[in-house]
Amino acid sequence: MADPRINLYHNLAVLLEAGVPIGRALKTAHKRGRIGRLFGQIAAEVAQASSLAEAVESRKRHFEPLDVSLIRVGEDAGELGAVFEMLGQWYSFRHRIHRTILSGLILPILLIHFAAVLIPVPQLVLGGWDVAAYVQAVLIFLAAFYIPACVVGGIVYLTPRRGPLRVVLDMIVMGIPVLASAVRDLALSRYCNVFGMTLKAGVPIVQAAAVAADAAQNAVIRRALAGGTRAVKQGNEMSTGFSRRRLPADFIAVWEVGEETGNLDESALRLGRIYAENAERGFGAVAVWVPRLVYFIICGAMAYFVVKGFMSIYGNLGGFMDL
Numbered sequence: 001m002a003d004p005r006i007n008l009y010h011n012l013a014v015l016l017e018a019g020v021p022i023g024r025a026l027k028t029a030h031k032r033g034r035i036g037r038l039f040g041q042i043a044a045e046v047a048q049a050s051s052l053a054e055a056v057e058s059r060k061r062h063f064e065p066l067d068v069s070l071i072r073v074g075e076d077a078g079e080l081g082a083v084f085e086m087l088g089q090w091y092s093f094r095h096r097i098h099r100t101i102l103s104g105l106i107l108p109i110l111l112i113h114f115a116a117v118l119i120p121v122p123q124l125v126l127g128g129w130d131v132a133a134y135v136q137a138v139l140i141f142l143a144a145f146y147i148p149a150c151v152v153g154g155i156v157y158l159t160p161r162r163g164p165l166r167v168v169l170d171m172i173v174m175g176i177p178v179l180a181s182a183v184r185d186l187a188l189s190r191y192c193n194v195f196g197m198t199l200k201a202g203v204p205i206v207q208a209a210a211v212a213a214d215a216a217q218n219a220v221i222r223r224a225l226a227g228g229t230r231a232v233k234q235g236n237e238m239s240t241g242f243s244r245r246r247l248p249a250d251f252i253a254v255w256e257v258g259e260e261t262g263n264l265d266e267s268a269l270r271l272g273r274i275y276a277e278n279a280e281r282g283f284g285a286v287a288v289w290v291p292r293l294v295y296f297i298i299c300g301a302m303a304y305f306v307v308k309g310f311m312s313i314y315g316n317l318g319g320f321m322d323l
Contacts, residue, residue: 003095004035009088016081023047038062051075066090066215070194073211077201086197090190093276097186097283104287108294115298116141145297170219178289182282187221188251189275196268205264206232220246238264251275 008029015025026043038059045055053072056063067087074083120137123129129137159165174180195212199205209229216222224246231241239256251271258267 013085185279187218193272200265
């Protein structure tokens with residue numbers, strides 16, 4: 001099911017670009033469900049002369065940090081329509097990424113359950129197991145996959161967005177082949193899109209860099225980009241502060257061209273599109289390799305149980321022959 005924020009933010013962008021007042025746009029964009037009620041409350045506050053950014057920020061648990069930051073920037077710069085359009089595109093992109101990964105996991109999950117039921121059958125039929133032992137073997141096989149998956153998922157979703165634990169987690173992720181490049185490209189696409197949009201809206205470059213760095217999320221990439229903000233504060237070009245060891249050479253090259261030509265906002269947005277496409281391809285590759293890894297594990301488990309079953313059969317035959 002598609003994220004409702006995709007249509008919500010797109011509708012808000014269209015309504016605002018058409019000249020509809022923000023209060024009416026908030027009431028019209030999405031009228032149903034939890035989000036409809038939420039934006040109805042926000043519209044009521046905005047109608048009472050409250051700012052949209054303040055109304056959203058008071059409900060942080062309903063919005064991601066990126067939404068809160070960009071809505072505040074868009075309201076200050078008078079570019080809410082552009083902000084909502086960008087947020088709609090971001091959630092649409094994220095939905096495609098999730099769908100790509102999930103579609104790649106469906107078949108391996110089915111195979112895991114099929115293998116869990118099938119692999120212990122020789123022991124049940126020929127190895128002298130009873131039904132209880134068979135069920136136990138099935139559950140142990142499934143637990144070998146589900147327990148690590150739950151642990152990893154819990155670590156990813158429960159680790160704070162900031163702090164040393166997040167840094168360690170992001171460093172581990174950046175050490176995983178295939179996944180590391182996809183995560184890096186995703187972080188760079190977020191950084192470039194947010195920076196380009198905020199700079200184009202007239203936000204000072206230091207503030208634009210700070211908001212963009214927060215949007216990048218990945219701690220490793222954020223550190224690699226942090227020198228750019230420090231360089232600007234010292235009166236230098238942003239590119240002089242970027243980590244040339246951590247960041248791709250083409251990223252820095254295009255950024256430098258933007259600085260030289262005075263079109264840094266356009267160069268950043270162009271990089272945002274490029275790295276978004278790269279990230280989508282990268283997560284597509286992850287969706288291809290994860291099933292292969294699962295197949296390999298299943299084949300190893302099947303080989304183990306087949307050998308164990310034959311050893312049990314031959315052991316029984318040997319005992320019978322001795323008699």
